[in-house]
Amino acid sequence: xxxxxxxxxxxxxxxxxxxWRKLVFASLVGNLADPLIYLVGLGFGLxxxxxxxxxxxxxxxxxxxxxxxxxxxxxxxxxxxxxFSRLKIQRTWEGILHAPMTTTDVVxxxxxxxxxxxxxxGAAMLLAMYLLGIVHGWHPLTVLPVVLLxxxxxxxxxLVMTAVAKSYDFFIFYFTLLITPMMFLSGxxxxxxxxxxxxxxxxxxxxxAHGADLARGLTLGLPMAHPVRDLLVLVGYALGxxxxxxxxxGRRLLK
Amino acid sequence: MxxxxxxxxxxxxxxxxxxxxxxxxAGECYGLLGPNGAGKTTTLRCCxxxxxxxxxxxxxxxxPVPEAARQxxxxxxxxxxxxxxxxxxxxxxxxxIYGRYFGIARRTMQERLPRLLEFAxxxxxAGARLDTLSGGMKRRLTLxxxxxxxxxxxxxxxxxxxxxxxxxxxxxxxxxxxxxxxxTLILTTHFMDEAERLCDRVGIMxxxxxxxxxxxxxxxxxxxEPHVVEVYGEGVQDWARDxxxxxxxxxxxxxxxxxxxxxxxxxLLESIQDRGALRALSRxxxxxxxxxxxxxxDIRD
Numbered sequence: 001x002x003x004x005x006x007x008x009x010x011x012x013x014x015x016x017x018x019x020w021r022k023l024v025f026a027s028l029v030g031n032l033a034d035p036l037i038y039l040v041g042l043g044f045g046l047x048x049x050x051x052x053x054x055x056x057x058x059x060x061x062x063x064x065x066x067x068x069x070x071x072x073x074x075x076x077x078x079x080x081x082x083x084f085s086r087l088k089i090q091r092t093w094e095g096i097l098h099a100p101m102t103t104t105d106v107v108x109x110x111x112x113x114x115x116x117x118x119x120x121x122g123a124a125m126l127l128a129m130y131l132l133g134i135v136h137g138w139h140p141l142t143v144l145p146v147v148l149l150x151x152x153x154x155x156x157x158x159l160v161m162t163a164v165a166k167s168y169d170f171f172i173f174y175f176t177l178l179i180t181p182m183m184f185l186s187g188x189x190x191x192x193x194x195x196x197x198x199x200x201x202x203x204x205x206x207x208x209a210h211g212a213d214l215a216r217g218l219t220l221g222l223p224m225a226h227p228v229r230d231l232l233v234l235v236g237y238a239l240g241x242x243x244x245x246x247x248x249x250g251r252r253l254l255k
Numbered sequence: 256m257x258x259x260x261x262x263x264x265x266x267x268x269x270x271x272x273x274x275x276x277x278x279x280x281a282g283e284c285y286g287l288l289g290p291n292g293a294g295k296t297t298t299l300r301c302c303x304x305x306x307x308x309x310x311x312x313x314x315x316x317x318x319p320v321p322e323a324a325r326q327x328x329x330x331x332x333x334x335x336x337x338x339x340x341x342x343x344x345x346x347x348x349x350x351x352i353y354g355r356y357f358g359i360a361r362r363t364m365q366e367r368l369p370r371l372l373e374f375a376x377x378x379x380x381a382g383a384r385l386d387t388l389s390g391g392m393k394r395r396l397t398l399x400x401x402x403x404x405x406x407x408x409x410x411x412x413x414x415x416x417x418x419x420x421x422x423x424x425x426x427x428x429x430x431x432x433x434x435x436x437x438x439t440l441i442l443t444t445h446f447m448d449e450a451e452r453l454c455d456r457v458g459i460m461x462x463x464x465x466x467x468x469x470x471x472x473x474x475x476x477x478x479x480e481p482h483v484v485e486v487y488g489e490g491v492q493d494w495a496r497d498x499x500x501x502x503x504x505x506x507x508x509x510x511x512x513x514x515x516x517x518x519x520x521x522x523l524l525e526s527i528q529d530r531g532a533l534r535a536l537s538r539x540x541x542x543x544x545x546x547x548x549x550x551x552x553d554i555r556d
């Protein structure tokens with residue numbers, strides 16, 4: 001059911017890229033406007049009323065978290081709504097499978113594509129941070145591979161949801177039960193130690209918290225508590241979810 | 256070009272393909288006919304390695320399926336039942352990007368493009384958006400897309416369903432040009448006139464099994480009387496009960512029409528001449544009559 005490693009998935013990535021390129025202007029404007037609005041509105045606006053958070057200005061704390069949040073959102077939307085439309089509405093994947101391509105090629109291509117798109121979102125957020133003077137120098141760029149990894153995590157999880165979805169409505173559950181709570185529990189907007197211990201433990205089992213800790217350390221140049229563990233959790237979620245997605249989508253399309 | 260032996264497939268305990276066997280020679284046009292749910296599409300999917308069969312042997316373009324299905328698909332074209340063209344791309348982009356899935360370089364595709372567009376009759380639509388195309392144009396583009404890899408064998412799942420007569424004739428014309436260029440075609444259809452016109456041989460499937468197989472002409476000769484007289488009008492039931500049995504070899508009354516299958520239509524037509532309320536349509540037997548005889552008149556849903 002799962003093929004050996006090959007490069008055919010690149011055909012799927014490039015197909016999606018060519019579609020994206022047609023709307024590139026709107027996409028880039030949105031990618032940059034969104035983070036600026038958040039950082040100015042929440043970071044500077046709300047931040048003006050707040051004491052230092054974890055020993056730093058609120059806008060600094062928030063900005064690093066927002067990189068992860070926007071990567072998560074971007075990968076999730078691509079792997080849910082866009083991928084589902086290619087699976088069910090436009091039957092794009094069906095067409096691809098009539099060629100010498102397999103479900104592994106299709107799912108791997110969608111996975112990598114969604115992660116690349118989310119890396120672009122994260123990079124736009126980083127650019128906004130440079131523009132607003134929140135970060136300086138080269139070292140914050142080291143966060144980009146972590147953003148890609150976060151993208152692979154949420155692309156994989158999203159594709160698992162797409163594999164089992166009967167309609168778009170199903171995705172509401174995923175947002176309400178997983179994505180939205182994760183956004184609030186993972187140290188994106190405020191430190192996790194403000195939460196009850198049980199909730200902190202739950203958050204530690206979810207990927208976003210590990211991404212946020214890594215991103216904050218790398219963008220702001222702070223010492224990180226357990227970077228290796230954070231990386232391993234992200235890699236584990238990314239690989240585990242995409243392997244499951246390949247199996248489930250294979251079962252759905254090749255019945 | 257295609258050999259299928261002992262093919263079986265069940266879904267949730269219901270066997271939808273029950274030991275199907277047939278083979279298609281190079282250059283032949285083979286039609287798989289059958290009512291809805293007969294197992295045609297499942298059989299085609301198994302041949303392409305898109306559905307795992309429970310039992311049976313398949314060789315497509317000389318390769319075993321599903322073991323070498325991917326390699327076999329590289330030599331095969333598929334025109335699916337539902338359009339799955341890429342709505343975000345233009346006509347030409349649809350062809351070029353589909354070619355990539357076969358590993359065909361953009362330059363090679365650019366060379367093939369004029370002929371593919373000509374085949375589809377879309378020479379002046381290369382840069383057109385998909386939503387500006389009619390249903391017939393989309394079908395032709397789907398058919399041209401099935402040829403990007405210059406396949407030896409092309410599968411067509413209901414290629415003309417939903418098209419108007421002009422568009423159907425144009426598709427038939429294109430399919431004939433494919434067979435005359437030596438390609439092998441395998442098509443499923445609900446339209447018996449289409450099968451009669453295009454296919455060298457047809458296989459009729461019902462409830463998962465292949466129940467008859469031959470050339471359309473041979474099937475008509477061997478399975479059914481040469482003439483059909485359709486009689487309808489007021490009092491047709493009485494006529495069918497009292498007069499018709501002696502004159503027709505076989506008789507079917509359905510609703511307000513009596514279908515009389517016979518070797519000689521003259522006495523039948525004479526017998527209704529003095530019955531002013533009855534009208535008759537006399538015609539040669541065709542593949543549809545064979546199909547109805549073999550699969551029955553019941554609606555399959």
